[in-house]
Each structure stands twice: as structure tokens, then as C-alpha cells.
Amino acid sequence: MSTTIFKHEFRMRLRSVIIWSLAVAAIIFLYLAIYPSFSQDAELLNEMMANFPPELLAAFGMTGIDMASVLGFYGLIFLFVQICLAVQAANYGFGLVSMEERELTADFLLSKPVSRQQILTSKLLAVLICLTITNAVTWISTFAALALFSQGRPYEARHLVLLLLSIVIFQLVFLTVGVVVSLLVRRVRSVTPYAMALAFGAYLLGAFSDMLGDVKLELITPFKHFDASYILQNGAYDLPRVMISVVAIVASVMGSYWLYTRRDIPSVT
Amino acid sequence: MSIIAVNNLTKYYGKSRGIVDVSFQVEEGEIFGFIGPNGAGKSTTIRLLLSLIYPSSGSAAIFGKDAIQHGPVIRQEIGYLPSEVFYYERMKVIDLLKYSASFFPGDHTARMHELAEYMELDLGRRIDDLSYGNKKKVGIVQGLLHRPKLLFLDEPTSGLDPLMQRKFFQLIREENQRGVTVFFSSHILGEVQRLCNRVGIIKEGRIVEISDIRTLQQNNYKKIRVAAGELNPAYFAAAGVTDLEHANGVVRFFFKGDINTVVQQISSLNVTDVTIEEPTLEEIFMHYYE
Numbered sequence: 263m264s265t266t267i268f269k270h271e272f273r274m275r276l277r278s279v280i281i282w283s284l285a286v287a288a289i290i291f292l293y294l295a296i297y298p299s300f301s302q303d304a305e306l307l308n309e310m311m312a313n314f315p316p317e318l319l320a321a322f323g324m325t326g327i328d329m330a331s332v333l334g335f336y337g338l339i340f341l342f343v344q345i346c347l348a349v350q351a352a353n354y355g356f357g358l359v360s361m362e363e364r365e366l367t368a369d370f371l372l373s374k375p376v377s378r379q380q381i382l383t384s385k386l387l388a389v390l391i392c393l394t395i396t397n398a399v400t401w402i403s404t405f406a407a408l409a410l411f412s413q414g415r416p417y418e419a420r421h422l423v424l425l426l427l428s429i430v431i432f433q434l435v436f437l438t439v440g441v442v443v444s445l446l447v448r449r450v451r452s453v454t455p456y457a458m459a460l461a462f463g464a465y466l467l468g469a470f471s472d473m474l475g476d477v478k479l480e481l482i483t484p485f486k487h488f489d490a491s492y493i494l495q496n497g498a499y500d501l502p503r504v505m506i507s508v509v510a511i512v513a514s515v516m517g518s519y520w521l522y523t524r525r526d527i528p529s530v531t
Numbered sequence: 532m533s534i535i536a537v538n539n540l541t542k543y544y545g546k547s548r549g550i551v552d553v554s555f556q557v558e559e560g561e562i563f564g565f566i567g568p569n570g571a572g573k574s575t576t577i578r579l580l581l582s583l584i585y586p587s588s589g590s591a592a593i594f595g596k597d598a599i600q601h602g603p604v605i606r607q608e609i610g611y612l613p614s615e616v617f618y619y620e621r622m623k624v625i626d627l628l629k630y631s632a633s634f635f636p637g638d639h640t641a642r643m644h645e646l647a648e649y650m651e652l653d654l655g656r657r658i659d660d661l662s663y664g665n666k667k668k669v670g671i672v673q674g675l676l677h678r679p680k681l682l683f684l685d686e687p688t689s690g691l692d693p694l695m696q697r698k699f700f701q702l703i704r705e706e707n708q709r710g711v712t713v714f715f716s717s718h719i720l721g722e723v724q725r726l727c728n729r730v731g732i733i734k735e736g737r738i739v740e741i742s743d744i745r746t747l748q749q750n751n752y753k754k755i756r757v758a759a760g761e762l763n764p765a766y767f768a769a770a771g772v773t774d775l776e777h778a779n780g781v782v783r784f785f786f787k788g789d790i791n792t793v794v795q796q797i798s799s800l801n802v803t804d805v806t807i808e809e810p811t812l813e814e815i816f817m818h819y820y821e
Contacts, residue, residue, distance in 0.1 A: 365619070369578075372582075373613075377602065529583075
């Protein structure tokens with residue numbers, strides 16, 4: 263671990279972290295702000311939802327959600343928060359080492375007296391702190407917005423905490439898979455398409471699996487490992503599925519170190 | 532102990548050749564020139580020595596330590612100027628140089644300012660606003676500011692104007708006089724000739740010659756030009772003669788071997804003019820690349 267690299271990596275992403283965190287906070291606040299007016303006509307809302315095609319509801323993870331309850335309402339927006347977090351984490355993951363090679367700064371960094379392990383560890387830790395900031399902002403925004411807009415209606419705080427706790431692993435999956443994929447390809451020309459493809463691909467897999475009722479697809483997407491409506495309704499994780507995410511993280515991290523310490527850094531021309 | 536010792540170093544990128552069976556030594560205090568055209572394997576060799584890439588076979592030692600195993604320790608004493616310089620675009624020059632310096636123990640601020648002033652580099656500007664030549668200067672300063680014992684310069688002068696090139700060479704000579712060993716890769720022979728003690732010539736991934744720059748010029752080839760009234764160029768065609776040209780009563784050729792044989796040949800002619808001179812490094816070089 264090199265504090266020099268850690269600080270540099272953190273500083274480089276600070277702006278991006280602030281923007282992502284603000285975006286997530288904005289989604290939570292803006293959405294929960296309409297809860298008071300919705301909750302008045304809660305029954306009406308649930309009736310209206312019942313008229314929507316079930317496939318559509320499934321695509322947005324709205325099956326079996328009571329929109330009138332605080333957490334039912336929050337659970338819907340959490341999917342969008344998850345998409346944001348997934349894009350951000352995947353973005354950092356794909357960019358972690360490929361950024362140096364694309365902007366051709368790898369020669370600068372790797373000719374310094376640091377080992378590849380130190381570089382990767384420092385970078386991973388810096389990005390982890392970045393993601394944790396956005397994570398913390400999500401927690402704070404959630405509780406602040408609920409305090410402001412829940413109309414004093416009761417909700418199961420334990421279920422909510424469980425849901426928010428899942429963010430760490432959720433972020434880690436996208437981060438570490440991003441890193442390992444970026445090391446498996448020869449050169450990542452642009453990070454955004456990769457990050458978008460991974461995040462939205464995973465989301466769409468989850469959405470399709472709901473619509474088609476296909477369980478196999480659910481197993482490979484983190485969106486279904488940490489399904490908001492499941493966690494909020496049951497007050498528990500779907501542990502076998504969480505384990506799939508954990509295994510993916512461990513395998514990706516080990517793979518990343520293995521690949522990066524053996525990697526030939528492509529030269530400029 | 533050699534500062535750099537390369538043993539049968541080979542690198543293939545998949546099936547395409549990088550370098551093959553390269554061996555050489557660089558001694559302490561030397562300026563070692565490494566010459567060859569683009570694609571011959573100069574950068575590959577340097578990148579292997581810095582363990583930016585890993586060899587297919589063979590080994591290399593720097594300061595007597597294995598280049599891969601002890602990479603981080605070795606690199607504390609190394610300065611590297613890549614052929615193409617690219618840095619974190621959004622940073623200011625001063626921040627980049629500080630970042631670079633922070634990898635090395637000790638305070639390098641004074642040396643950094645000294646070098647920047649000497650190279651006429653504006654520290655306050657953003658990297659992405661810099662011209663190619665100015666980026667190159669950033670590279671020079673970051674490569675030298677921590678007072679390395681060994682310098683890798685990969686085509687260092689491209690992009691520098693002639694005045695800056697001279698200043699840069701002066702800087703390298705001063706470093707060398709302080710005991711710094713320099714590994715200087717280039718395809719421009721003039722600058723190698725000016726600066727280096729010894730050269731290695733690399734062709735298609737293989738070392739074709741390693742020798743003292745003087746011996747290379749003196750012992751190998753003579754450039755001979757003979758002007759005479761009636762000349763049959765075939766008269767000179769013998770072992771050791773190459774590049775035989777004949778035009779307007781003048782014969783030009785390169786000769787390698789006992790000079791007496793040529794002198795005797797010439798003496799039996801009625802010549803109007805004769806020159807025998809050292810070929811430039813450029814001309815020697817072309818021989819290796821025919």
C-alpha cells in the first residue's frame with residue numbers, strides 16, 4: 263500500500279464522487295418528496311397499479327409492493343439508486359487500471375519504486391473510500407428524507423438498515439468485476455460503454471428474469487441478489503444468492519491481482 | 532559489477548517478435564548508446580528492464596539484482612524518460628512533479644526547481660495545455676529530480692528544439708560526470724555519436740554489434756573516394772569492398788580490412804584525387820541494415 267498513490271487516486275475521483283453522491287441524494291429526496299401527496303390516495307394508487315400489466319410491474323421490481331407503505335414506496339426508488347451505484351462502481355472498476363494504460367500514464371506510475379501489488383491495493387482502497395462516501399450519502403439521504411416526508415407513518419427500520427447494508431457488497435461486485443474484465447481485455451478504449459453495459463446489462467437481466475419468471479437469469483445478476491422488495495418484505499437476505507455475489511467478488515479480486523502482476527503494459531504505439 | 536547485465540533476454544508478444552536473445556552489459560559511469568531503427572526492439576528492451584513487461588525467457592540484473600524480483604528497490608535509483616510522454620492531463624506541472632517526487636525518499640523540491648529553470652519549464656501550467664516539446668521537458672525533469680544513479684532515456688530528444696537538445700545533452704553530461712550511468716536509446720546517430728562511450732546496435736530484435744564508439748568508427752570501415760582519368764570500378768572489386776559506386780570518373784566505396792592492399796592498388800593508378808576517411812556512424816549503421 264502506497265499512501266502517495268492512494269491520495270492521488272482519491273483526489274482524482276473526488277469530483278466524480280461528489281457528483282454521484284449528489285445525484286443519488288437528489289433521486290431519494292425528489293422521489294420521497296412526493297410521498298406525502300401519494301400516501302393520501304394510497305388505496306387509489308394500489309388499485310391503479312393493479313391495472314398495470316404484471317410484466318411492466320415486474321420490470322420495475324414493483325411486484326408485491328404495497329405502495330402505500332413507507333418502505334414499499336422507498337423500495338421502488340431503491341432500484342434506481344442501485345442502478346446509479348452500479349454504474350458508478352463499474353465505472354471506477356473498469357477505469358482503475360485501464361485509465362493509466364489508455365492515457366498512457368502507466369509508464370510513469372510503473373517505473374516508480376512500487377510493486378504492482380502495492381499499486382493495485384492502493385488504487386482499490388482509494389476507490390473503496392470513494393464508493394463508501396456515496397454509500398454514506400445514500401444512508402444519510404434516506405434517513406433524512408424519510409424523517410422529512412414519511413408523515414410520521416411507521417416503518418420497519420431494521421428492514422431498511424438491512425437493505426442499506428447490502429449496498430457495500432453490491433458496489434463491490436460491480437467494482438471488482440469491472441477491474442477483472444478490464445484486465446482480461448487487451449485495452450479498454452473507453453470506460454463508460456463498459457460500465458453502462460455491465461450495470462444496465464445486470465439490471466436488464468433482473469428485469470427480464472422477472473418478466474419471464476426465469477430463475478436462472480436471476481442467479482447471475484446482483485440486482486436479484488439484493489432485491490429491494492425481497493429484503494424489505496422478509497427482513498432478511500436471500501443468503502444463497504448473496505453468496506454468489508461474495509464469491510464473484512473474491513474470485514474477481516484474486517483474478518485481478520493474478521492478472522495485473524503478470525500483465526505486459528502495452529506501449530504507446 | 533555491471534550496472535546493467537542482460538542475459539539472453541527474449542520477448543515475444545504472442546507470436547510477434549520483440550527482442551531475441553539479447554545480451555549486453557553496461558558498466559558504472561558509462562553512457563551506453565542503444566541504436567536501431569523504429570521497431571528494432573529498443574523500447575522493448577528498456578520496458579523489460581523496468582519490468583513494465585515481462586520476458587519470455589532470459590534474465591536481466593540491474594545493480595546486481597534481478598530486475599523483476601527486486602523491481603521496486605531497483606527503481607528507487609532509476610530515472611526513466613519514455614519515448615512518448617503522457618501525464619495526467621488535468622494536473623498542473625508542479626503537482627505532477629510533486630507526485631513523482633513523493634515516490635522517492637527525501638526532499639527533492641530544490642532540485643525540481645533547479646531543473647525546471649534550466650529547462651525553461653513553466654511549473655504553473657496544466658499538462659494538457661503544454662506543447663509536445665514542453666511535455667518532453669516535464670518528462671526530463673521528472674526523470675532527473677530524484678537524483679537517480681541510472682538513467683533510461685528512450686528517444687529523449689524528439690520534440691525538443693536544437694537549443695534545448697544542447698541544453699539537455701549538457702545536463703546529461705553533468706549527470707554522467709557525477710557518476711550517473713546512462714542508457715541512451717535513439718535512432719538518431721549523430722546524437723549517440725556526440726554523447727556515448729559505447730554503443731549497442733540492435734536490428735530486428737537482435738544485437739548485431741556492441742563496441743566502443745571509437746573502434747566502431749576507426750577499425751571497421753574506411754570511406755574511400757578515388758578520382759582518376761580512366762577507371763574501371765571492377766579494379767577495386769575485391770574482398771572487403773562494399774557499396775562500390777562509379778560516376779563521372781570518381782569511384783566511391785567502403786573498405787574493411789588491411790588498408791595497405793587498397794593503398795597499393797591506388798598507387799598503381801594515375802589518380803587526380805584520393806580521400807580516405809572515417810565513415811560517419813550513420814554510414815556504418817547503414818551497413819548493418821542492408
